[in-house]
Amino acid sequence: MNITRGFTGRPRVDNPGLPPGQYDARDDWPVLSAEVTPDLAPADWTFRIDGLVARPRTWDWDGAHELPASAYEGDIHCVTGWSKFGVRFGGVSLDAFLDAVQPHDSATHVVAYAHTGYTANLPLADVTGGRAWVVWDHDGRPLPAEHGGPARLVVPHLYFWKSVKWLAGLRLLDHDEPGFWEGNGYHPRGNPWEEQRYFGD
Amino acid sequence: MTEASGTAAVTGARERFAPPTRFAVPGRIGVGRQEASVWRTATLTGIRRETPRVSTFRFAVPGWTGHLPGQHLMLRLTAGDGYVAQRHYSIASAPDDSGHIELTLDHVEGGEVSGWFHTVARPGDRVEVRGPLSGFFAWPADRPALLVGAGSGVVPLWSMVRHHRSRDMRMPLRLLVSARSPRDLVFAREMRAETTPVFTRSAPAGVTVGRMTADHLAPFMEKQPPAGWEAYVCGSNSFVEHASRLLVAAGQPVERIRIERFG
Numbered sequence: 346m347n348i349t350r351g352f353t354g355r356p357r358v359d360n361p362g363l364p365p366g367q368y369d370a371r372d373d374w375p376v377l378s379a380e381v382t383p384d385l386a387p388a389d390w391t392f393r394i395d396g397l398v399a400r401p402r403t404w405d406w407d408g409a410h411e412l413p414a415s416a417y418e419g420d421i422h423c424v425t426g427w428s429k430f431g432v433r434f435g436g437v438s439l440d441a442f443l444d445a446v447q448p449h450d451s452a453t454h455v456v457a458y459a460h461t462g463y464t465a466n467l468p469l470a471d472v473t474g475g476r477a478w479v480v481w482d483h484d485g486r487p488l489p490a491e492h493g494g495p496a497r498l499v500v501p502h503l504y505f506w507k508s509v510k511w512l513a514g515l516r517l518l519d520h521d522e523p524g525f526w527e528g529n530g531y532h533p534r535g536n537p538w539e540e541q542r543y544f545g546d
Numbered sequence: 547m548t549e550a551s552g553t554a555a556v557t558g559a560r561e562r563f564a565p566p567t568r569f570a571v572p573g574r575i576g577v578g579r580q581e582a583s584v585w586r587t588a589t590l591t592g593i594r595r596e597t598p599r600v601s602t603f604r605f606a607v608p609g610w611t612g613h614l615p616g617q618h619l620m621l622r623l624t625a626g627d628g629y630v631a632q633r634h635y636s637i638a639s640a641p642d643d644s645g646h647i648e649l650t651l652d653h654v655e656g657g658e659v660s661g662w663f664h665t666v667a668r669p670g671d672r673v674e675v676r677g678p679l680s681g682f683f684a685w686p687a688d689r690p691a692l693l694v695g696a697g698s699g700v701v702p703l704w705s706m707v708r709h710h711r712s713r714d715m716r717m718p719l720r721l722l723v724s725a726r727s728p729r730d731l732v733f734a735r736e737m738r739a740e741t742t743p744v745f746t747r748s749a750p751a752g753v754t755v756g757r758m759t760a761d762h763l764a765p766f767m768e769k770q771p772p773a774g775w776e777a778y779v780c781g782s783n784s785f786v787e788h789a790s791r792l793l794v795a796a797g798q799p800v801e802r803i804r805i806e807r808f809g
């Protein structure tokens with residue numbers, strides 16, 4: 346351990362909900378996207394799933410809203426160090442979309458991509474079984490554009506760069522393929538509890 | 547809206563997936579995975595005051611593999627009980643072979659890491675760094691660059707200016723930078739004709755005070771290099787939202803705007 350002379354740090358908080366190296370951002374919700382916030386109206390939003398599926402399909406805003414509503418209420422963790430507790434998102438479970446396209450057995454991973462071209466890779470197992478959502482509401486209000494509105498992916502058990510803003514689609518693959526940050530040295534999976542920030546963690 | 551089944555387009559071929567979207571900003575350079583995974587000891591060798599709130603910290607980093615202007619690193623401090631605090635910092639110095647790098651830090655009120663640097667740190671102290679990280683905001687000096695920053699957001703942009711100068715490049719490079727007042731303008735002593743400052747609270751006599759507007763960008767958008775600018779925008783989230791909207795409104799293509807938000 347390389348102790349830094351004279352560094353004591355903030356008073357320690359004993360918060361079992363806080364993954365290692367994270368702090369509680371409370372009311373802050375920092376924005377860290379690398380591109381211009383797109384001017385995307387709900388009427389222009391579409392969401393497509395294709396790749397290794399039996400029935401590739403594209404939903405528009407109304408079509409997506411016909412699926413059963415599902416909410417996530419819990420914590421989110423950003424790789425830059427902040428976590429936010431008790432966040433409420435409303436939308437549809439990704440399972441509902443995936444059921445409709447019927448993934449092939451050979452599908453093991455997905456690339457989630459944004460209307461801006463941003464991408465993130467995820468093991469299929471991390472976005473199925475009630476662990477991922479397509480959301481359009483935050484705290485009962487429409488998701489603000491800088492936080493990914495009109496609709497974003499939420500995969501709360503992984504670092505939040507995986508939760509693609511301005512979600513445009515998912516492609517199912519039989520192999521893992523690095524997305525935007527993963528190709529820039531970030532960890533392929535990004536589990537905050539194992540502090541998988543960068544490649545090699 | 548179900549499409550005909552059996553049209554699965556992916557055959558398992560290992561072609562890299564490129565999203566079929568309109569706005570895509572292409573990545574630049576891939577980043578070495580080794581660099582991102584190793585923590586290195588950085589020894590503080592000097593501190594230089596830039597403004598009342600901002601200082602530059604120079605480090606010797608044995609084994610530093612070099613960086614491109616615009617890249618950042620992760621820095622961590624460790625307390626006696628093993629508690630760590632880690633933050634991202636842009637690299638202020640240009641790439642060189644001195645074995646040293648410089649970081650330029652704003653003193654954030656009550657800041658855990660910047661507070662230690664500004665009140666405790668002295669030459670000889672050791673911290674740890676890993677990087678360089680993220681090729682997206684890097685400027686490999688391949689395209690004319692229009693740099694737009696505010697506050698400490700000028701730091702990665704200044705690495706680009708320094709690089710441009712040290713290589714005596716002909717490539718067009720311009721910096722539009724916003725600061726509260728002349729005494730808050732980081733790197734002011736080093737700024738020359740490439741830089742246009744905008745002051746938001748107080749300015750020298752005869753210079754208007756106020757936030758960045760379309761008028762500030764207009765001269766650069768009117769006199770563009772033949773293939774246009776690659777725009778690099780850096781600062782607080784509210785600043786980059788404002789500045790990137792101005793750029794888009796002035797006609798800068800969205801896929802040629804790169805953004806670094808300090809959070």
Ligand SMILES: Cc1cc2nc3c(=O)[nH]c(=O)nc-3n(C[C@H](O)[C@H](O)[C@H](O)COP(=O)(O)OP(=O)(O)OC[C@H]3O[C@@H](n4cnc5c(N)ncnc54)[C@H](O)[C@@H]3O)c2cc1C
Nearest residue numbers: 368633634635636650651652654657658659660698701808
């Ligand atoms: C890519 C990138 C590059 C950057 N480059 C630079 C740079 O070149 N120069 C620069 O000066 N900065 C840079 N930053 C910002 C930098 O990473 C830090 O955010 C900044 O130095 C503040 O850190 P701190 O530890 O001093 O403050 P913190 O302690 O993180 O405090 C920051 C704010 O958060 C609040 N806060 C944080 N943690 C807690 C907590 N546990 N409890 C209560 N409140 C809390 C504080 O009240 C304060 O308002 C960069 C950021 C990014 C993402």
